[in-house]
Amino acid sequence: MAGLDWGGIYKELGAKPVINAIGSVTLLGGSTPIPEVKEAMERADAAYIPLMELEEKAGDAIAKMVDVPAAYITSGAGSALTLATAAFMAGDDDDNIQQLPNTTGMKNEILIQKRQRYWYDRCLELAGAKLVDFGSEENTTREDLEEAIGPNTAVVHYLAVEQSPDPHALSLEETLDVAQAHNVPVMVDAAGQIYPLENFGKYVRMGADFQCIAAKYLGASQSVGLALGSKEMIRKLSLQSFIGYEGRRIRGVGRPQKVDRQEMIGAVAAVKHWMTMNHEDRLAKAEGQSQTILAPLRGIRGLKAELINNVIGHISFGVRLEVDSTVTGKTAHDIVAELKEGEPPIWTRVRDGEDCVLIHVFGLNDGEDRIVGERIASLFPMG
Numbered sequence: 001m002a003g004l005d006w007g008g009i010y011k012e013l014g015a016k017p018v019i020n021a022i023g024s025v026t027l028l029g030g031s032t033p034i035p036e037v038k039e040a041m042e043r044a045d046a047a048y049i050p051l052m053e054l055e056e057k058a059g060d061a062i063a064k065m066v067d068v069p070a071a072y073i074t075s076g077a078g079s080a081l082t083l084a085t086a087a088f089m090a091g092d093d094d095d096n097i098q099q100l101p102n103t104t105g106m107k108n109e110i111l112i113q114k115r116q117r118y119w120y121d122r123c124l125e126l127a128g129a130k131l132v133d134f135g136s137e138e139n140t141t142r143e144d145l146e147e148a149i150g151p152n153t154a155v156v157h158y159l160a161v162e163q164s165p166d167p168h169a170l171s172l173e174e175t176l177d178v179a180q181a182h183n184v185p186v187m188v189d190a191a192g193q194i195y196p197l198e199n200f201g202k203y204v205r206m207g208a209d210f211q212c213i214a215a216k217y218l219g220a221s222q223s224v225g226l227a228l229g230s231k232e233m234i235r236k237l238s239l240q241s242f243i244g245y246e247g248r249r250i251r252g253v254g255r256p257q258k259v260d261r262q263e264m265i266g267a268v269a270a271v272k273h274w275m276t277m278n279h280e281d282r283l284a285k286a287e288g289q290s291q292t293i294l295a296p297l298r299g300i301r302g303l304k305a306e307l308i309n310n311v312i313g314h315i316s317f318g319v320r321l322e323v324d325s326t327v328t329g330k331t332a333h334d335i336v337a338e339l340k341e342g343e344p345p346i347w348t349r350v351r352d353g354e355d356c357v358l359i360h361v362f363g364l365n366d367g368e369d370r371i372v373g374e375r376i377a378s379l380f381p382m383g
C-alpha cells in the first residue's frame with residue numbers, strides 16, 4: 001500500500017477508503033492524476049488567466065498532439081457529449097443557445113442504434129435533445145439509418161467499442177457514409193478509445209464531426225474530458241461552454257459544467273504524457289500486477305482465474321475469475337460482496353446477469369496487487 005498514511009485523510013472524516021481493483025470508475029474517484037499532471041496543475045495556480053483564451057490555446061495544443069483539427073476541454077466526457085448535442089441543435093445562434101433545453105424551432109432528434117443504447121446516452125438528452133432509436137435488437141442496416149433520417153434529425157450518434165466490436169451493429173464507416181450523403185453530422189462516444197495511439201482521435205480523422213475522450217483514462221482529473229472535432233464543430237461547442245456566462249454574456253446550458261484552469265492545464269499535460277510515454281512499460285507493469293494477483297489463485301478447486309489481455313482502449317491487463325458455485329459454495333456476487341466487507345474493503349466488478357468477477361489493476365497502488373490476490377485466495381479456505 002502507498003505509505004503508512006494510506007487513506008488517512010478519509011479516515012479523519014470517518015469515511016472508509018477502499019482498494020480499487022475495479023479500474024477507472026467514477027464512483028470510486030475515477031483516476032489519480034499522475035505526477036506530471038499534478039506538477040502542471042500546481043504551476044497553473046500562480047496566475048489567473050482569461051479562460052476563453054486558455055481554452056483556445058489548450059485546445060490547440062491538444063488538437064496538435066492528437067492530430068485532429070480542433071479540441072476543447074470539458075467537464076468530463078459526459079459534458080462533452082451534452083455540449084456537442086447542444087451545439088448540433090443550436091449552432092451558433094445565440095437565441096437558440098439561450099433557449100435550450102427548450103428545442104422549439106430546432107432540429108432536436110439524435111439518432112442512435114437500438115443495439116447501441118447505453119448507460120451514458122442520458123448525457124445526450126440533457127440539453128433538450130430526444131433520442132430516436134433505429135435498427136432492431138438483432139441488427140442495424142444502412143436502410144434502417146436511411147429510413148430514420150428525417151427533417152428533425154440533428155445528428156447521428158455512434159458508440160465506438162474497439163475492444164469488443166459489435167458485428168451486428170452498423171459500422172462507423174457505413175454510418176458516416178449514409179449520414180454524409182444526407183448532410184447529417186455524426187458524433188462518436190470514444191471515451192476510452194485512447195490505445196493503440198492511432199485510435200486516439202481516429203473517428204474525427206475518419207470524418208466524424210465530433211468525438212469525446214474521458215480524461216479519467218489518461219491520468220488527468222476524472223472531472224475532465226475532451227471534445228475533439230472539426231474546427232467548425234468545436235467553435236460551436238465552445239459557444240455552449242460555462243465560460244459564456246461571463247465571457248459573452250450569453251447563458252448557455254454549459255454553465256453547471258465548470259472546468260478549473262488547473263484542470264485545463266492538467267489535461268494538456270496528461271495528453272502530452274500519454275502521447276509520449278512508453279506504453280510497453282505501462283502494459284508490462286499492468287501484466288505483472290495481474291500475474292501477482294493470479295499467483296495465489298492457482299489450484300483453487302472450482303475457481304478459474306485467467307489473465308485478461310485485451311489491451312485495446314483504456315483497459316489493459318486484468319484478471320477474470322469464474323467460479324463454479326456447486327464446488328465453491330460461492331457465486332461471483334458472493335465473492336464481490338465478501339471482498340467489499342473485508343478490511344480494507346476491496347472493490348471488484350461483477351456485471352448484472354454474468355457470473356464472473358472482473359479485476360482491473362488501473363487503480364492499484366504498489367503492493368495492493370499482492371493484497372488482492374491473497375485476499376481472494378483466503379475466501380476459499382478449502383483450496
Ligand SMILES: *Cc1c(COP(=O)(O)O)cnc(C)c1O
Nearest residue numbers: 076077078079120191192214225
Ligand atoms: C467514462 C465514460 C463516459 C463518461 O465520461 P466522464 O468523463 O466520466 O463524464 C462516457 N462514455 C463512456 C464510453 C465512458 O467510458
